[in-house]
Amino acid sequence: xxxxxxxxxxxxxxxxxxxxxxxxxxxxxxxxxxxxxxxxxxxxxxxxxxxxxxxxxxxxxxxxxxxxxxxxxxxxxxxxxxxxxxxxxxxxxxxxxxxxxxxxxxxxxxxxxxxxxxxxxxxxxxxxxxxxxxxxxxxxxxxxxxxxxxxxxxxxxxxxxxxxxxxxxxxxxxxxxxxxxxxxxxxxxxxxxxxxxxxxxxxxxxxxxxxxxxxxxxxxxxxxxxxxxxxxxxxxxxxxxxxxxxxxxxxxxxxxxxxxxxxxxxxxxxxxxxxxxxxxxxxxxxxxxxxxxxxxxxxxxxxxxxxxxxxxxxxxxxx
Amino acid sequence: xxxxxxxxxxxxxxxxxxxxxxxxxxxxxxxxxxxxxxxxxxxxxxxxxxxxxxxxxxxxxxxxxxxxxxxxxxxxxxxxxxxxxxxxxxxxxxxxxxxxxxxxxxxxxxxxxxxxxxxxxxxxxxxxxxxxxxxxxxxxxxxxxxxxxxxxxxxxxxxxxxxxxxxxxxxxxxxxxxxxxxxxxxxxxxxxxxxxxxxxxxxxxxxxxxxxxxxxxxxxxxxxxxxxxxxxxxxxxxxxxxxxxxxxxxxxxxxxxxxxxxxxxxxxxxxxxxxxxxxxxxxxxxxxxxxxxxxxxxxxxxxxxxxxxxxxxxxxxxxxxxxxxxxxxxxxxxxxxxxxxxxxxxxxxxxxxxxxxxxxxxxxxxxxxxxxxxxxxxxxxxxxxxxxxxxxxxxxxxxxxxxxxxxxxxxxxxxxxxxxxxxxxxxxxxxxxxxxxxxxxxxxxxxxxxxxxxxxxxxxxxxxxxxxxxxxxxxxx
Numbered sequence: 001x002x003x004x005x006x007x008x009x010x011x012x013x014x015x016x017x018x019x020x021x022x023x024x025x026x027x028x029x030x031x032x033x034x035x036x037x038x039x040x041x042x043x044x045x046x047x048x049x050x051x052x053x054x055x056x057x058x059x060x061x062x063x064x065x066x067x068x069x070x071x072x073x074x075x076x077x078x079x080x081x082x083x084x085x086x087x088x089x090x091x092x093x094x095x096x097x098x099x100x101x102x103x104x105x106x107x108x109x110x111x112x113x114x115x116x117x118x119x120x121x122x123x124x125x126x127x128x129x130x131x132x133x134x135x136x137x138x139x140x141x142x143x144x145x146x147x148x149x150x151x152x153x154x155x156x157x158x159x160x161x162x163x164x165x166x167x168x169x170x171x172x173x174x175x176x177x178x179x180x181x182x183x184x185x186x187x188x189x190x191x192x193x194x195x196x197x198x199x200x201x202x203x204x205x206x207x208x209x210x211x212x213x214x215x216x217x218x219x220x221x222x223x224x225x226x227x228x229x230x231x232x233x234x235x236x237x238x239x240x241x242x243x244x245x246x247x248x249x250x251x252x253x254x255x256x257x258x259x260x261x262x263x264x265x266x267x268x269x270x271x272x273x274x275x276x277x278x279x280x281x282x283x284x285x286x287x288x289x290x291x292x293x294x295x296x297x298x299x300x301x302x303x304x305x306x307x308x309x310x311x312x313x314x315x316x317x318x319x
Numbered sequence: 320x321x322x323x324x325x326x327x328x329x330x331x332x333x334x335x336x337x338x339x340x341x342x343x344x345x346x347x348x349x350x351x352x353x354x355x356x357x358x359x360x361x362x363x364x365x366x367x368x369x370x371x372x373x374x375x376x377x378x379x380x381x382x383x384x385x386x387x388x389x390x391x392x393x394x395x396x397x398x399x400x401x402x403x404x405x406x407x408x409x410x411x412x413x414x415x416x417x418x419x420x421x422x423x424x425x426x427x428x429x430x431x432x433x434x435x436x437x438x439x440x441x442x443x444x445x446x447x448x449x450x451x452x453x454x455x456x457x458x459x460x461x462x463x464x465x466x467x468x469x470x471x472x473x474x475x476x477x478x479x480x481x482x483x484x485x486x487x488x489x490x491x492x493x494x495x496x497x498x499x500x501x502x503x504x505x506x507x508x509x510x511x512x513x514x515x516x517x518x519x520x521x522x523x524x525x526x527x528x529x530x531x532x533x534x535x536x537x538x539x540x541x542x543x544x545x546x547x548x549x550x551x552x553x554x555x556x557x558x559x560x561x562x563x564x565x566x567x568x569x570x571x572x573x574x575x576x577x578x579x580x581x582x583x584x585x586x587x588x589x590x591x592x593x594x595x596x597x598x599x600x601x602x603x604x605x606x607x608x609x610x611x612x613x614x615x616x617x618x619x620x621x622x623x624x625x626x627x628x629x630x631x632x633x634x635x636x637x638x639x640x641x642x643x644x645x646x647x648x649x650x651x652x653x654x655x656x657x658x659x660x661x662x663x664x665x666x667x668x669x670x671x672x673x674x675x676x677x678x679x680x681x682x683x684x685x686x687x688x689x690x691x692x693x694x695x696x697x698x699x700x701x702x703x704x705x706x707x708x709x710x711x712x713x714x715x716x717x718x719x720x721x722x723x724x725x726x727x728x729x730x731x732x733x734x735x736x737x738x739x740x741x742x743x744x745x746x747x748x749x750x751x752x753x754x755x756x757x758x759x760x761x762x763x764x765x766x767x768x769x770x771x772x773x774x775x776x777x778x779x780x781x782x783x784x785x786x787x788x789x790x791x792x793x794x795x796x
Contacts, residue, residue, distance in 0.1 A: 285768030
């Protein structure tokens with residue numbers, strides 16, 4: 001397809017979108033009287049519901065259906081695919097890695113973000129300090145992975161290192177280290193996501209920090225609290241809703257992590273995670289059944305976090 | 320602000336959200352890097368060579384392809400879509416070589432290359448949006464596509480050309496469940512060891528003719544050069560990481576166990592962890608897992624896993640190693656300005672046999688033309704791709720090397736690169752025992768799944784036994 005054709009298609013799509021949207025607005029605006037509200041609601045929600053059904057609900061149901069069938073979804077195999085996820089040592093390792101990611105990334109990213117937010121709060125050059133840690137957020141996951149692949153690059157002893165990490169080790173008299181092949185390689189990949197997400201945590205928490213009313217802080221000061229008590233009894237409780245949002249958002253993002261693993265190791269060297277394995281099984285090994293089962297597992301793992309998140313939001317609204 | 324206004328604003332935001340959701344979903348599609356068996360033919364100067372080659376090749380080969388094309392009826396103005404894994408600039412020789420067909424019939428061939436070919440061709444077939452023709456880099460993938468039910472059998476004209484121009488074995492690679500689907504598009508030879516003729520001459524090393532001589536030479540290099548290593552290798556290739564390891568195993572397996580056992584192994588009539596395979600893998604380990612032999616300036620043997628296949632043999636030129644076992648298409652990976660030739664910077668020698676009684680084994684691979692449509696113009700084009708006219712047009716359109724074929728209608732004078740010529744000589748040598756890349760023939764769950772992964776684990780420390788057991792257990796039941 002040529003570039004002009006592509007642009008024509010794009011403009012056609014935009015025009016179509018505008019036409020449909022205009023129609024909906026027109027329809028909703030015309031109606032009046034008692035039924036008006038219902039019609040308006042239907043007109044506005046209808047397109048979204050249709051799109052969600054086609055784009056989200058149907059694929060989800062279809063994935064669940066396929067997860068109970070064989071590689072080409074020709075034959076019903078019961079829970080065989082799920083059984084192989086828990087029984088094969090390779091896939092158990094994938095589950096273990098995913099657990100490591102999901103525990104460590106939210107924890108460290110939030111902790112670092114919080115610490116940083118508190119430290120730079122009302123400091124000199126706060127904006128500059130904040131934008132520095134926020135910068136990695138602007139880099140795509142694949143870009144960040146490539147950068148860190150270079151950081152971890154290994155050259156044998158005696159050759160000039162091109163990786164930052166190994167150059168530092170060599171400069172301080174150590175021996176070059178095979179980061180990507182070591183037993184801790186998953187941890188080194190986790191560092192990349194923490195590096196990206198700490199900025200996000202810092203931004204939200206810093207905003208929440210500024211939202212703590214000054215009179216509360218002043219009252220506490222008058223009561224003679226030290227900084228530890230202040231943090232424990234004033235700052236942390238005030239930040240709780242923001243902390244929950246940050247932790248759960250990062251946790252959900254981390255469960256779905258794919259780009260970093262795919263770019264840096266391709267899931268090799270015992271670093272694979274569920275999302276990567278799901279892709280590998282579905283599209284490389286052409287085992288649709290197992291791939292779908294992995295996707296369902298991922299879905300099941302994300303659901304409780306989302307429920308918890310929504311409940312917390314509701315609670316915050318009711319307060 | 321009126322009540323109605325704010326609702327409109329909300330809806331605009333909702334609409335934008337839907338749009339951005341769609342955009343981010345598109346962004347989720349990740350790129351799979353460097354496909355395994357795509358032959359890489361970098362070319363820039365092939366522009367006009369092919370355009371004129373149609374008529375001259377037809378005259379030279381006595382192959383009146385255009386008359387045959389007319390038998391498919393009037394297909395003027397019809398379009399044929401071709402989907403491949405070969406991207407620009409390597410797509411140029413293909414597009415150029417289609418010109419004689421377009422000139423003769425007036426039909427138009429639209430060429431589309433994708434880095435995601437191996438995954439997307441299946442996705443497109445499942446979605447009901449397949450291309451007319453697809454160039455499958457592995458027979459195993461062709462089988463996956465055929466099992467999904469939308470691949471058309473090859474037309475009689477293609478089958479006739481197969482019988483006329485190819486060794487019968489090649490027809491079996493494109494045959495699934497007894498039906499012939501796909502003719503080969505091109506081939507490559509994998510039983511090569513790349514080396515530097517200049518360095519070998521300076522050090523007075525002779526090309527080894529037997530495996531024992533190869534090992535003796537490796538030991539001599541270890542003794543002569545305390546800094547360099549005799550071998551270098553790289554398994555890295557994105558999702559396909561590990562495939563160069565499967566080639567090593569197959570090449571050695573052909574030499575230690577012989578072609579008959581090899582065939583049984585590929586067909587899974589003997590298990591993947593058969594003792595014969597264990598012997599071969601152990602032999603591979605004596606080179607690849609031997610830190611005295613590898614990995615030319617890139618680290619110990621584990622560094623093979625993190626070195627990309629593209630970079631694996633480069634130390635031959637830049638210093639660090641002397642030999643690199645890799646297919647005929649590797650020539651394009653050397654730095655710009657590297658001269659390939661018998662007395663130049665780099666060249667390749669035939670990976671010598673281990674047991675002379677088992678003949679002269681040659682490991683190779685190829686791509687295959689599968690059709691998802693049987694319209695007359697598609698059939699005509701499919702037939703064109705099996706004529707000597709196309710074979711010679713493609714050879715001429717590939718002046719920088721990277722085209723090898725088992726087609727007997729090839730005029731070897733049209734092959735440009737010295738390593739391609741060497742490949743042709745080996746392919747057409749009657750004494751050679753040719754076998755197709757086993758992992759490409761195996762089911763994709765093994766051949767492009769567990770075996771790649773297992774070889775990567777193997778080089779980073781998994782034992783021979785665990786490696787082979789893992790692959791055997793992954794074989795689809």
